[in-house]
Amino acid sequence: MPNVPWQHARELAHAAGAATPRQRHNVGLNQAVNRVLAADVVAPTDIPHFRASAMDGWAVSGEGPWTVLPGEARSTPRLRPGTAVPIHTGSPVPEGTSAVLRREQAVLNSEASSGAAAGFGAAASSAQLSAQQPLAAHADIRPAGREAAAGERLFAAGTRLTPGHLAAAAVAGCDVLRVYRAPRAALVLTGDEVVAEGQPAHGHVRDAFSPVLPPAIAHLGAEVLATNRIGDHRAQTVDALGRDDVDLIVTTGGTGRSPVDHLRPALQTLGAELIVDEIAMRPGHPALLARRADGVLVAGLPGNPLAAVAAFVTLVQPLLAGLVASPLEPLARAAALETFAPLPGRERLVPARLHTGPGGTSVDAAALRGSAMLRGLADSTCLMVIPPEGVEAGEPVPYVELPWTTYSSVSTLPRS
Numbered sequence: 001m002p003n004v005p006w007q008h009a010r011e012l013a014h015a016a017g018a019a020t021p022r023q024r025h026n027v028g029l030n031q032a033v034n035r036v037l038a039a040d041v042v043a044p045t046d047i048p049h050f051r052a053s054a055m056d057g058w059a060v061s062g063e064g065p066w067t068v069l070p071g072e073a074r075s076t077p078r079l080r081p082g083t084a085v086p087i088h089t090g091s092p093v094p095e096g097t098s099a100v101l102r103r104e105q106a107v108l109n110s111e112a113s114s115g116a117a118a119g120f121g122a123a124a125s126s127a128q129l130s131a132q133q134p135l136a137a138h139a140d141i142r143p144a145g146r147e148a149a150a151g152e153r154l155f156a157a158g159t160r161l162t163p164g165h166l167a168a169a170a171v172a173g174c175d176v177l178r179v180y181r182a183p184r185a186a187l188v189l190t191g192d193e194v195v196a197e198g199q200p201a202h203g204h205v206r207d208a209f210s211p212v213l214p215p216a217i218a219h220l221g222a223e224v225l226a227t228n229r230i231g232d233h234r235a236q237t238v239d240a241l242g243r244d245d246v247d248l249i250v251t252t253g254g255t256g257r258s259p260v261d262h263l264r265p266a267l268q269t270l271g272a273e274l275i276v277d278e279i280a281m282r283p284g285h286p287a288l289l290a291r292r293a294d295g296v297l298v299a300g301l302p303g304n305p306l307a308a309v310a311a312f313v314t315l316v317q318p319l320l321a322g323l324v325a326s327p328l329e330p331l332a333r334a335a336a337l338e339t340f341a342p343l344p345g346r347e348r349l350v351p352a353r354l355h356t357g358p359g360g361t362s363v364d365a366a367a368l369r370g371s372a373m374l375r376g377l378a379d380s381t382c383l384m385v386i387p388p389e390g391v392e393a394g395e396p397v398p399y400v401e402l403p404w405t406t407y408s409s410v411s412t413l414p415r416s
């Protein structure tokens, strides 16, 4: 489809990912962060699975004062009314326990000082224990099943796993989780003039993409199997686009229509279908998305670095979400801090920084935002999506987070 409206390009990319057959497998918890659940996680038992003390102190039964029994809670299966036994945080409470008395609220024998001074854990058996204040029934007892009952759904299929999910799964007693296999990608970076290290000579450029694309793709939960650098050469391009051990090939450069741009002709040679053929956006309009006859997807990002990042969030981000059955997220909005004039027929993606202040959340566009520039991007957390009709300062504008924005997507400081 030629010159696809920006939002439609996202939807086509997401649908292309979602239409790709998915594989599922079991992974250990320490391999599961950032993977997407392919099945619900269900509590195998009650969580917690036993009634436990929430504090260090005494398990007591009935009304005080209580006679302290010899031993401690773990070796005491049952308490009778009027008795108590020392207990530690997390230990199972004996049957018959009506409450836990915190050590600092306890008085042993006739001592009026706090339980801390009353020799907790070292009290002689048959000492008399009482509470400084009335003790509520069930005080400081964590009931079994308080967090979840056995069989209850803890996390739904489709959840992207964070360390917090994994900690909860571990506490539930899970060792492996059923997840979608991480999508596999290969990079093909084109350009005779592109060098991978050092200061580029006159007419050459230093590669901007190998530092940004692998972490961005990994952040989105996929693996980069290989990065292949090729010259502006037709046969090399056909060859590089032919690998079949991946779900997705991401290319950079060569999206134009000059004799040295080989991406479109190479895709034609391979019999690939163009799903998106240019996008009504700036920068990044020459970007494309294609599917080979065997289903492998090819996302062609333009060579200009900021244009490539804009095309990445438009095509690759939704596509990778579709590959693991995640929804296409609606865009968040924040107030634009400056006015953008209309640009009929296309969206503009502008690097910007989110800022929270007393008046709410706003987006502050970077100054250096030419399609071949990167300084503005370096200092940004998102791309504003300016609609064709423009936006007035103070109006809400949609934005997409950059695919490496993690825990601090909202800055509390204005751009300096």
Ligand SMILES: Nc1nc2c(c(=O)[nH]1)N[C@H]1C(S)=C(S)[C@@H](COP(=O)(O)OP(=O)(O)OC[C@H]3O[C@@H](n4cnc5c(N)ncnc54)[C@H](O)[C@@H]3O)O[C@H]1N2
Residues within 6 Å of the ligand: 189, 190, 191, 193, 194, 205, 206, 207, 208, 209, 252, 253, 254, 255, 256, 257, 261, 283, 284, 285, 286, 301, 302, 303, 304, 305, 307, 371
């Ligand atoms: N006659 C026209 N010319 C151009 C048009 C157009 O519509 N008509 N569109 C412009 C736009 S917009 C873009 S974006 C670029 C797209 O270019 P290509 O995707 O074909 O990329 P190249 O020509 O190979 O390179 C463009 C530019 O990017 C630099 N580049 C390439 N790879 C890298 C890299 N790995 N790291 C850093 N920079 C890279 C390359 O040196 C060029 O400067 O076409 C416009 N032209």
Ligand code: MOO
Residues within 6 Å of the ligand: 282, 283, 284, 285, 286, 302, 304, 306, 307, 371, 372
């Ligand atoms: O996609 Mo191009 O950046 O607009 O130069």
